[in-house]
Amino acid sequence: xxxxxxxxxxxxxxxxxxxxxxxxxxxxxxxxxxxxxxxxxxxxxxxxxxxxxxxxxxxxxxxxxxxxxxxxxxxxxxxxxxxxxxxxxxxxxxxxxxxxxxxxxxxxxxxxxxxxxxxxxxxxxxxxxxxxxxxxxxxxxxxxxxxxxxxxxxxxxxxxxxxxxxxxxxxxxxxxxxxxxxxxxxxxxxxxxxxxxxxxxxxxxxxxxxxxxxxxxxxxxxxxxxxxxxxxxxxxxxxxxxxxxxxxxxxxxxxxxxxxxxxxxxxxxxxxxxxxxxxxxxxxxxxxxxxxxxxxxxxxxxxxxxxxxxxxxxxxxxxxxxxxxxxxxxxxxxxxxxxxxxxxxxxxxxxxxxxxxxxxxxxxxxxxxxxxxxxxxxxxxxxx
Amino acid sequence: xxxxxxxxxxxxxxxxxxxxxxxxxxxxxxxxxxxxxxxxxxxxxxxxxxxxxxxxxxxxxxxxxxxxxxxxxxxxxxxxxxxxxxxxxxxxxxxxxxxxxxxxxxxxxxxxxxxxxxxxxxxxxxxxxxxxxxxxxxxxxxxxxxxxxxxxxxxxxxxxxxxxxxxxxxxxxxxxxxxxxxxxxxxxxxxxxxx
Ligand code: SF4
Ligand code: SF4
Numbered sequence: 001x002x003x004x005x006x007x008x009x010x011x012x013x014x015x016x017x018x019x020x021x022x023x024x025x026x027x028x029x030x031x032x033x034x035x036x037x038x039x040x041x042x043x044x045x046x047x048x049x050x051x052x053x054x055x056x057x058x059x060x061x062x063x064x065x066x067x068x069x070x071x072x073x074x075x076x077x078x079x080x081x082x083x084x085x086x087x088x089x090x091x092x093x094x095x096x097x098x099x100x101x102x103x104x105x106x107x108x109x110x111x112x113x114x115x116x117x118x119x120x121x122x123x124x125x126x127x128x129x130x131x132x133x134x135x136x137x138x139x140x141x142x143x144x145x146x147x148x149x150x151x152x153x154x155x156x157x158x159x160x161x162x163x164x165x166x167x168x169x170x171x172x173x174x175x176x177x178x179x180x181x182x183x184x185x186x187x188x189x190x191x192x193x194x195x196x197x198x199x200x201x202x203x204x205x206x207x208x209x210x211x212x213x214x215x216x217x218x219x220x221x222x223x224x225x226x227x228x229x230x231x232x233x234x235x236x237x238x239x240x241x242x243x244x245x246x247x248x249x250x251x252x253x254x255x256x257x258x259x260x261x262x263x264x265x266x267x268x269x270x271x272x273x274x275x276x277x278x279x280x281x282x283x284x285x286x287x288x289x290x291x292x293x294x295x296x297x298x299x300x301x302x303x304x305x306x307x308x309x310x311x312x313x314x315x316x317x318x319x320x321x322x323x324x325x326x327x328x329x330x331x332x333x334x335x336x337x338x339x340x341x342x343x344x345x346x347x348x349x350x351x352x353x354x355x356x357x358x359x360x361x362x363x364x365x366x367x368x369x370x371x372x373x374x375x376x377x378x379x380x381x382x383x384x
Numbered sequence: 385x386x387x388x389x390x391x392x393x394x395x396x397x398x399x400x401x402x403x404x405x406x407x408x409x410x411x412x413x414x415x416x417x418x419x420x421x422x423x424x425x426x427x428x429x430x431x432x433x434x435x436x437x438x439x440x441x442x443x444x445x446x447x448x449x450x451x452x453x454x455x456x457x458x459x460x461x462x463x464x465x466x467x468x469x470x471x472x473x474x475x476x477x478x479x480x481x482x483x484x485x486x487x488x489x490x491x492x493x494x495x496x497x498x499x500x501x502x503x504x505x506x507x508x509x510x511x512x513x514x515x516x517x518x519x520x521x522x523x524x525x526x527x528x529x530x531x532x533x534x535x536x537x538x539x540x541x542x543x544x545x546x547x548x549x550x551x552x553x554x555x556x557x558x559x560x561x562x563x564x565x566x567x568x569x570x571x572x573x574x575x576x577x578x579x
Contacts, residue, residue, distance in 0.1 A: 069459035072492035137398060147416075151428075158432040158506065164492050173430070200397040203390035304497055307457055 031379030047357045054383035062343040068307035075162040078381040083112040084323040086166035092319025092330035097312035104293040105170035114279040120324035121272040131373040169297030187283045211266035215359040215371035229326025234271040235263030241322035268374040349377040432506030437528045447503035450479040454495035462488035482525040
């Protein structure tokens with residue numbers, strides 16, 4: 001793994017490196033993200049990620065809102081995974097205020113989180129293939145399945161992507177039997193789709209040649225840069241907050257944590273496919289055992305109607321979950337008023353982006369695009 | 385295994401999808417999208433877009449009492465309310481101005497949740513695009529006021545639940561012989577009023 005790359009001077013010709021700005025309006029950068037790249041021919045000599053084009057002042061805005069008012073804003077961080085963003089924030093505030101969540105609500109939370117994981121990994125694999133040049137066939141297959149899940153989300157929360165579904169101490173609306181039936185059907189049919197998807201992709205020689213041994217992320221570097229999520233697990237490190245913290249009800253379900261061997265782009269792709277299979281397992285168990293009962297802690301129910309009365313005690317807390325992209329953490333400091341005194345997000349996309357230069361050096365430009373794609377960033381979350 | 389088998393298998397998958405998407409029913413791999421402007425899918429009942437105001441009998445007396453709770457709780461602060469006054473400048477319990485800037489509204493539904501008078505709900509129409517940002521995308525009171533029947537039309541179960549609750553509250557008040565809606569107390573919520 002070259003840490004730096006020196007330009008080879010030939011005696012025949014004077015050569016120069018070329019500076020290229022990828023983005024901020026480049027289709028491959030998944031948003032408004034700029035890569036400042038220095039190229040020697042086709043090979044990357046330096047790469048500097050430039051971010052901040054989508055900065056929306058989320059944390060400062062949040063400090064002027066009530067605790068409930070922040071919830072819809074968290075949807076817009078990582079706009080693919082509104083449900084998990086809600087969950088992380090709700091968990092932080094629940095820890096801070098000491099709110100318990102009824103069992104049915106916990107089950108609903110697990111179910112929507114795992115559906116979100118499916119959505120995220122589907123889109124990621126689709127976009128990765130788009131970056132590789134498989135224009136729109138894989139991604140449309142993926143979006144076809146995603147569409148079914150989004151319809152369910154719309155049915156339960158009222159919105160396809162900006163769900164705003166979780167509340168402190170529970171969830172906003174109950175799942176009707178019809179919705180549960182639809183969810184079961186999606187879960188039942190999903191492995192069949194995944195088999196087909198894998199037949200299309202996993203052994204495809206072009207995909208293998210482009211992805212294997214490209215952008216290898218060594219274990220030590222991954223740990224030292226505090227990479228989390230599927231990117232870390234693709235490097236072979238067994239760290240999944242669902243297993244480590246056992247938050248919500250994840251200790252009740254049987255599932256495994258897929259690990260990669262080499263940490264190259266192919267491993268990052270394949271770990272995600274395997275994670276989808278594990279998510280399906282969790283969904284099957286959760287949809288099987290979901291109990292009847294309350295969906296909102298009766299103690300906090302009045303605060304949904306009057307958010308200004310919700311004043312967590314003075315203190316600070318950090319809630320973290322395994323979002324589809326990695327460790328998503330919310331740090332909330334309360335001074336006893338209806339508004340948080342400080343609110344900070346540990347965004348997995350942002351931190352996973354820090355290793356981009358290290359794993360891109362020495363590769364070709366085209367590889368940098370897929371390495372970026374396989375890191376799975378969403379600019380809404382990187383810049384906040 | 386010879387080189388290229390993976391690609392060939394992949395091509396078989398695309399061929400299969402090509403065939404099924406045209407000749408199979410939607411739940412078995414067929415197309416389930418529609419050609420939008422000509423054909424439409426029904427809107428899901430709980431779908432939320434922009435808020436609207438409900439009136440019971442005549443638009444002059446909406447349910448809204450201009451308490452400004454929604455305006456205060458709206459995360460984007462896109463609601464602007466002014467109380468109506470009678471000729472003697474005494475404030476009345478209804479809005480004179482009720483504006484929602486839907487270019488700012490983020491469809492979160494919090495106004496609907498916090499309103500203690502069952503007045504503001506999320507609407508369904510989504511085709512509100514306009515080139516006139518200042519006039520067409522700033523909804524005034526008259527654009528926002530819609531009848532309870534309309535509410536029943538777009539959200540039958542939700543509206544029925546709300547109506548039942550309001551009736552129960554009304555009857556309770558009558559039996560307690562308190563003048564309705566002048567106590568300043570919001571009607572007590574049962575199940576939060578959600579369907
Ligand atoms: S909260 Fe309800 S009653 Fe109060 S101003 Fe808003 S819409 Fe009117
Ligand atoms: S939907 Fe949300 S943003 Fe829009 S007016 Fe209501 S509270 Fe404000």
